[in-house]
Amino acid sequence: MREARGGNGGPPWAGMGQPTEKPSNFGPSVRRLATRLLPERLGVIMTIALGVVSVALNVIGPLILGHATDLIFSGVIGKQLPAGQSTQEAADAARAAGQDAVANLIVAQDVVPGLGIDFTAVAWVLAGVIAIYLGASLFQWLQGYLLNGIVQRTVYALRREVEDKLNRLPLTYVDGQRRGEILSRVTNDIDNISTSLQQTMSQLLTSVLTVVGVLAMMLVVSPLLTVIALVTIPLSLWLTQGIGKRSQRHFVAQWRHTGALNGQIEEAFTGHELVRVYGRRRAVEADFARENEKLYEAGFRAQFISGTIMPSMMFIGNLNYVAVAVIGGLRIASGAMTLGDVQAFIQYSRQFTQPLTQAASVAAVLQSGVASAERVFELLDAQEQRPDPAEPAVRTERRGRVAFEHVDFRYTPDAPLIEDLSLVAEPGQTVAIVGPTGAGKTTLVNLVLRFYELDGGRITLDGVDIAEMARADLRAGIGMVLQDTWLFGGTIRDNIRYGNPDATEEQLLDAARATYVDRFVRSLPDGYDTVIDEEGSNVSAGEKQLITIARAFLANPSLLILDEATSSVDTRTEVLVQRAMAALRSDRTSFVIAHRLSTVRDADLILVMESGRIVEQGDHDQLLAARGAYHRLYNAQFEAAATEVS
Structure with a gap:
């Protein structure tokens, strides 16, 4: 059984259920997210420039449209006045009749008595407004086009950085996280x-x-009405800030529970056969319902609280609109403003509150995005594995000699696992590692692969310290077959060729024949072109194991590691695979981890491990004759358990 450990020295599931979120840190996360746009600074500048032009055209529109209203209003009033009078004479006549408000309108609107609506002038004004709004829409479309490219390239770079980061993370980090949680950060x-x-x-x-x-245009039209419109701004900001602080922690919880739920679903789906065999369906459903309920509550609170921003802002905007309309009406009556100016200002007041309302409404989206960014940044900030040396050592020969020299290793500082271990595996030797579960067998070979770093001593491969080698060069000469088989979606040929993409068809077939994969592939309708799914569910467990062994053989490594590699094949196939392995031992060192001791009888050297120490070593006959730990393990596999039947 594979002896994986979590980041805290426990098993991979030791970290499940532990909080993965730091307290929300909105400001720094926003700034860090903004720095990701620096490579796109030229595009951002162009986007801002297009936005300035588009907004400028949009804010000029109401003022020009107000002029059209003045033309129509002046024409309506002028048509009702006797022709031949001047504007001032008409105003004086209205005041003499006690109609001061009308007189003020005549003067303010510059009414020409006897002249009706100038439809030609109105048409030109409206044509100009239409052209302005079309131009604003065009610039806004270009802005959106550029902005979409900026965002997608930024996220593309972020995905690539996360992928690179995952490849630099140590195995301890991966072991300490639920796979669904990591997938949620990388995707959702x-x-x-x-x-x-x-x-x-x-x-x-x-x-x-x-x-x-809009603020600039409002000041141009009426400074007094502008002051009235700005009174509501502090109230709007106070409301938005207060609601935002309350909703942010719920958005963080929402995405934390999303990751936890994904992890629970992934585990239940991967092990659905065991779930059904042990009748744990109701327990799994209960776990799902419980986590789903937490996600529902967090999501509901986050969306509801943030959703109150929009109606609150609309209410404040409506109060502002009423105040502007009332004061504006009084200003028209006094002749201080024209009807067109008031109409334009009302439009500006709407345009002024609308972006504030929009900004408030996207605050919820921004908070959700920042909560996700914090989770991604937490992954990017995780401690990486030790980098390769600047000038890595290179093996001058590839014979497969492995030497452990006083090696110390522990998963946690207070729990030593391997202490002062020394051994040598000569080229061509088959070294079997046996012992009870938890003895450190798999850990031993993981140290050879530098999945973990040593706490003391060193390991050499063909005389070169593996800590001074580049990991890619080290692992290029090692083939490994695990107890847990891994196949990807593709053909059987593709899965075997994964061990050596440059292998010829004949080399691939030789590896398949040597591992007896060819025997069952020939019976399939599509042969080596048979497509298997990602879980390999359309081939048996033993056939999957054979494919992974063929993959390792095709890689032709100088060092071969088999971690319970024959545990899923039947006894007859195991004998055939053992014979094939014997033919491949020339100039190849093999480490074999096995629980079934009958599979290691022919090993050149058998290491018996207990609690991280090698307590016995020798060949099969020598260890049996010593009647020690190996003797007890070997006989235990053939002894029937004695039970009393009452």
């Missing part, structure tokens, strides 16, 4: 970052520019 969280950036960057940029542009 990055997708959420992409969606959040896409939605928030465009709206926030447009909103900020619109607020600045």
